[in-house]
Amino acid sequence: MDRYAKAGVNLKLAHRVKARLPQLLRRAARPEVVGNVGAFGGLFRASFPGFRDPVLVASMDGVGTKLRVAVEMNRHDTVGQDLVNHCCNDIAVMGAEPLFFLDYIGTGKLEKRVFDAVIAGLAGACAEAGVALLGGETAQMPGLYAPGDYDLVGTIIGVVDRNRILDGSEVKPGDVVIGLASTGLHTNGFSLAREILFKRLKLRVTSRLRELGGLPIGDLLLAVHRNYHPLLSRLRKKRIVIHAAAHITGGGFDENIPRALPSRCAIRIRRCAWETPPLFGFLQRQGGISENEMYRVFNMGIGMTIIAPRVSAGPIRQAAARLKIESFEIGRVVLGRPSVVFE
Amino acid sequence: MDRYAKAGVNLKLAHRVKARLPQLLRRAARPEVVGNVGAFGGLFRASFPGFRDPVLVASMDGVGTKLRVAVEMNRHDTVGQDLVNHCCNDIAVMGAEPLFFLDYIGTGKLEKRVFDAVIAGLAGACAEAGVALLGGETAQMPGLYAPGDYDLVGTIIGVVDRNRILDGSEVKPGDVVIGLASTGLHTNGFSLAREILFKRLKLRVTSRLRELGGLPIGDLLLAVHRNYHPLLSRLRKKRIVIHAAAHITGGGFDENIPRALPSRCAIRIRRCAWETPPLFGFLQRQGGISENEMYRVFNMGIGMTIIAPRVSAGPIRQAAARLKIESFEIGRVVLGRPSVVFE
Numbered sequence: 001m002d003r004y005a006k007a008g009v010n011l012k013l014a015h016r017v018k019a020r021l022p023q024l025l026r027r028a029a030r031p032e033v034v035g036n037v038g039a040f041g042g043l044f045r046a047s048f049p050g051f052r053d054p055v056l057v058a059s060m061d062g063v064g065t066k067l068r069v070a071v072e073m074n075r076h077d078t079v080g081q082d083l084v085n086h087c088c089n090d091i092a093v094m095g096a097e098p099l100f101f102l103d104y105i106g107t108g109k110l111e112k113r114v115f116d117a118v119i120a121g122l123a124g125a126c127a128e129a130g131v132a133l134l135g136g137e138t139a140q141m142p143g144l145y146a147p148g149d150y151d152l153v154g155t156i157i158g159v160v161d162r163n164r165i166l167d168g169s170e171v172k173p174g175d176v177v178i179g180l181a182s183t184g185l186h187t188n189g190f191s192l193a194r195e196i197l198f199k200r201l202k203l204r205v206t207s208r209l210r211e212l213g214g215l216p217i218g219d220l221l222l223a224v225h226r227n228y229h230p231l232l233s234r235l236r237k238k239r240i241v242i243h244a245a246a247h248i249t250g251g252g253f254d255e256n257i258p259r260a261l262p263s264r265c266a267i268r269i270r271r272c273a274w275e276t277p278p279l280f281g282f283l284q285r286q287g288g289i290s291e292n293e294m295y296r297v298f299n300m301g302i303g304m305t306i307i308a309p310r311v312s313a314g315p316i317r318q319a320a321a322r323l324k325i326e327s328f329e330i331g332r333v334v335l336g337r338p339s340v341v342f343e
Numbered sequence: 344m345d346r347y348a349k350a351g352v353n354l355k356l357a358h359r360v361k362a363r364l365p366q367l368l369r370r371a372a373r374p375e376v377v378g379n380v381g382a383f384g385g386l387f388r389a390s391f392p393g394f395r396d397p398v399l400v401a402s403m404d405g406v407g408t409k410l411r412v413a414v415e416m417n418r419h420d421t422v423g424q425d426l427v428n429h430c431c432n433d434i435a436v437m438g439a440e441p442l443f444f445l446d447y448i449g450t451g452k453l454e455k456r457v458f459d460a461v462i463a464g465l466a467g468a469c470a471e472a473g474v475a476l477l478g479g480e481t482a483q484m485p486g487l488y489a490p491g492d493y494d495l496v497g498t499i500i501g502v503v504d505r506n507r508i509l510d511g512s513e514v515k516p517g518d519v520v521i522g523l524a525s526t527g528l529h530t531n532g533f534s535l536a537r538e539i540l541f542k543r544l545k546l547r548v549t550s551r552l553r554e555l556g557g558l559p560i561g562d563l564l565l566a567v568h569r570n571y572h573p574l575l576s577r578l579r580k581k582r583i584v585i586h587a588a589a590h591i592t593g594g595g596f597d598e599n600i601p602r603a604l605p606s607r608c609a610i611r612i613r614r615c616a617w618e619t620p621p622l623f624g625f626l627q628r629q630g631g632i633s634e635n636e637m638y639r640v641f642n643m644g645i646g647m648t649i650i651a652p653r654v655s656a657g658p659i660r661q662a663a664a665r666l667k668i669e670s671f672e673i674g675r676v677v678l679g680r681p682s683v684v685f686e
Binding site: 034040041042043044045046047048051053054055056057058059060061062064065067068090091093094096100102103104106134135136137139140141142143144145149151153155157158159160162165191194246247259 | 377383384385386387388389390391394396397398399400401402403404405407408410411433434436437439443445446447449477478479480482483484485486487488492494496498500501502505508534537589590602
């Protein structure tokens with residue numbers, strides 16, 4: 001049963017966080033938000049100055065079993081950031097500017113401290129991304145979730161001009177593929193990684209391995225999913241031409257990159273073009289996973305790919321460097337059916 | 344981990360349902376949906392002809408532990424309808440027309456048959472409500488959900504003209520309160536109802552009680568949440584003036600009706616104005632619950648309330664009758680602080 005007191009959205013959000021957080025929530029607002037008039041839903045003005053034929057872009061996603069690591073680490077301020085950033089990326093690859101975000105927390109019984117940390121992470125990431133945190137729902141469902149467990153779901157809505165939707169239709173043989181560095185596993189591959197690390201190797205989240213830099217494994221796993229929207233937005237503003245972008249999430253390279261390829265184009269990726277972070281190699285060796293499967297399950301150090309004409313490669317990499325995102329020229333577009341071929 | 348193959352939204356949805364269901368999905372579309380160009384998000388044109396100052400209205404919600412009853416009944420085609428209708432109601436009370444819907448299914452491991460039934464319910468309800476099913480996500484999270492269990496979350500986006508947002512500001516003493524009949528518990532109070540029925544009384548979902556009409560209790564509990572949006576839409580089209588509406592969900596009368604009351608108005612409700620369906624009385628007696636608590640937890644047979652000038656009462660009730668929704672004049676607005684007083 002949802003015993004959650006449904007007050008007005010702003011009021012509700014205010015009630016949901018500690019007294020020290022209202023400034024964070026205020027930052028996670030935008031001028032388009034119509035405040036305090038409503039109660040059952042959040043309100044956002046649908047006026048998009050500068051857009052000729054605005055199209056809303058919507059995506060809904062979760063954090064996956066990265067949540068289990070957060071619970072085991074008892075650190076709950078990062079998963080909200082993961083979720084917001086993941087959602088931003090999902091619509092940024094279509095050329096969209098994010099507008100607003102809603103969250104859902106499903107739980108059995110959640111401590112206020114945990115809840116506050118999750119919301120603080122969400123609100124902070126929304127503020128950072130320039131996205132309004134428009135509403136949220138918290139459902140108490142004893143019996144469905146074990147005590148202390150929770151699921152975290154987000155919906156993002158953005159806008160793109162219809163003739164600027166990044167649909168990959170202009171991708172051509174000869175285009176280059178730029179890979180943007182990830183911060184770690186981001187939010188996929190966690191069920192497999194947890195099985196290898198915690199079941200097979202019987203490690204704990206506090207275990208430190210020299211070959212992984214000596215940090216607690218839990219810290220490595222909880223590294224926050226990177227938001228690439230600021231880079232894509234910057235490329236648009238600077239009129240640097242790109243033809244497609246792909247968010248490397250569940251399904252890895254094989255399933256995500258072809259989503260933005262036209263029918264006669266394939267991608268050749270040079271695996272040696274970038275150094276895969278040690279965590280991926282460790283998981284591969286300890287899990288006895290084939291090279292090909294690794295690239296289907298994990299991001300392998302590349303959180304987003306951009307396909308662009310060769311002339312854009314330099315400017316894209318310079319823009320990435322300014323935002324402190326490492327980038328690599330990892331491949332090129334060739335004739336073929338939409339697929340990824342590794343060299 | 345999200346191993347979910349992220350194909351294009353339409354493709355993805357098509358993959359998610361049985362072969363016999365594509366026509367249902369096609370019905371759950373709208374002309375504004377920009378088809379098949381995107382992959383990572385759903386696209387919906389933000390053109391709202393007839394709206395002077397369009398405002399998007401967004402709400403995110405779940406089904407609560409009604410899901411547990413669905414699992415115990417092994418009937419999964421109704422919870423999707425509950426969710427879509429619940430979401431429609433949440434934005435309809437603000438005066439909005441629903442546009443599109445996204446769903447999230449969190450699960451450990453879900454049988455295809457169950458999954459198909461859930462999606463069929465969602466798609467059917469979207470089609471019926473005239474809402475586009477724009478996208479969805481299914482996350483496999485073993486360890487978080489028990490086998491066979493799942494959580495179901497929805498986001499709805501609608502639109503309302505800014506000067507027609509139903510914010511309750513025009514509610515006046517002397518206005519009447521119309522109650523619209525619910526179909527049952529809708530989607531709240533389930534944790535308490537399940538505790539009474541299945542823990543305390545040790546009944547099963549298949550148990551039949553003569554005082555509850557002899558139907559299996561599971562059937563009574565799974566009765567689909569009613570969508571009142573068609574009625575509110577009809578009232579708008581017929582220019583029948585209303586001042587506020589409230590969706591009676593978690594928090595019951597006490598928390599939901601005051602959300603749309605101005606600062607100097609209270610509501611007096613005559614409990615004898617309608618006959619509470621037998622299930623509520625049964626739960627109250629067997630659970631030893633006070634009358635006041637019942638109205639804070641359950642809808643007590645009233646799924647939505649409308650506050651309107653007295654002159655609108657007749658036309659509202661006639662419009663409801665045409666849509667086969669029973670209605671009652673259950674109270675009136677008086678001077679006071681925003682609250683519900685029972686007579």
